[in-house]
Amino acid sequence: MSTVSELFKTKPHVINVGIGSFKDDLLQQGAEVVHLEWTPPGRGNPALIAALDKLENPAILEKIEAANKLAVERIINSQPVLIGYDQAINCVPGMTKTTILHAGPPITWDKMNGPMKGAVTGALVFEGLAKDIEEAAKVAASGEITFSPCHEHNCVGSMAGVTSASMFMHIVENKTYGNIAFTNLSEQLAKILRMGANDQSVIDRLIWMRDVFGPVLRDAMKLNPDGIDLRLMLAQALHMGDECHNRNVAGTTLLIQALTPYIIQTDYTIEQKKEVFDFVASSDYFSGPTWMAMAKCALDAAHGIENSTVVTTMARNGVEFGIRVSGMAGNTWFTGPAQKVIGPMFAGYKEEDSGLDIGDSAITETYGFGGFAMATAPAIVALVGGTVEDAIGFTTKMKEITTTQNPNVTIPLLDFMGTPTGIDVRKAVQTGIMPIINTAIAHKEAGIGMIGAGITHPPVEAFEKALLALSENIK
16 A cells, blocks of 8 residues: 555644644544644744844854843842832932822823723822812823833832822842832732722722831831841742732732731831731732832843843833833833733623733743743632643743743742743744733723733734844844
């Protein structure tokens, strides 16, 4: 019998490359199929292929590899330590009484989405710059308010990221390189300002945080001369089942455990201290912003290294997704459209109720935890969707677009592999693999808040723009 005739009488074994739907059709025909995910480098775009080729020139490649080695060494060797808390007006560079910081790349009031506008107007009422939400919208549009990205003020902000002068901030110092990063306190979860909610209950909570919660934490940390080593605590939290972006059960326990001996020594009343402990106990998210400031502090130390293709910022304002790259010093943003977040919705809400991806919290994935460390936290799939196998797969896949693994932050389930660290623009464009991000979902309209959580990716356009700029910048 000829080989061709034999082919038609045996069960085919197929390797499918590229389009996944072909695999499904073959499976329906009874074939055994192995699917290989593959896309042409740079999506087949000649300009991107030329840029990739240029960056592979031996003389240029040598510069890039040396720069990237330095960048990831700075990320890994950074020792971010929580040294205190204070109001933004007292510690954040460039903050004024009429400044509102926001998440993501730069955006103007008229282009902000519903959750961002909801958070801005709520903050203006909280600061006494408007008597109600309607007046706050007019003030926001008047030109009297300065809007600026958190990232351009050494800050990060969860979801809408809206930060105003009176809000209390974490103060995190990089003991290795000396830079400082900030983020505001967690309002906990659901109907809160950072999710776009802004009714009186939200304002009242912010007032209590300003008058009680923040001062208690500030005065407690004044009694702790050594600060709290956040890199060490992050490593512990990951070993205890967190991924430290959306699952913070262990991290919050460790953080409040470290703060408690100092809180109880402050001069506040027993009732006020109990309010603080009850508030922290109301949600596991208390430590979420802490990890964001920790990551920001480390990544800022790696920014501005000539010839580096390592990503140092990923941030979203609900309209655009922006990245910054180490080799492009300063506040050079590369943007693309914000994406949908796909995952389970709270009861009563549908996918069409969702706002687009928003927040600075992807700084956690930029460092190498959150979505990059989902293998440490299989239980996260109950919140963001998917399976345990998916969670492990997300972590291992990120090795394909990163420069190294962080030996200080490891994953027990993967034989204590370090978390994938140092996202490389070249590898992302070459492979077509975009970083994985797990995140909350805010309602698309102002005033409602969190309605779910899920998985998303950056737009490839941001990475492609960065690659083209780097190819022109690196000589």
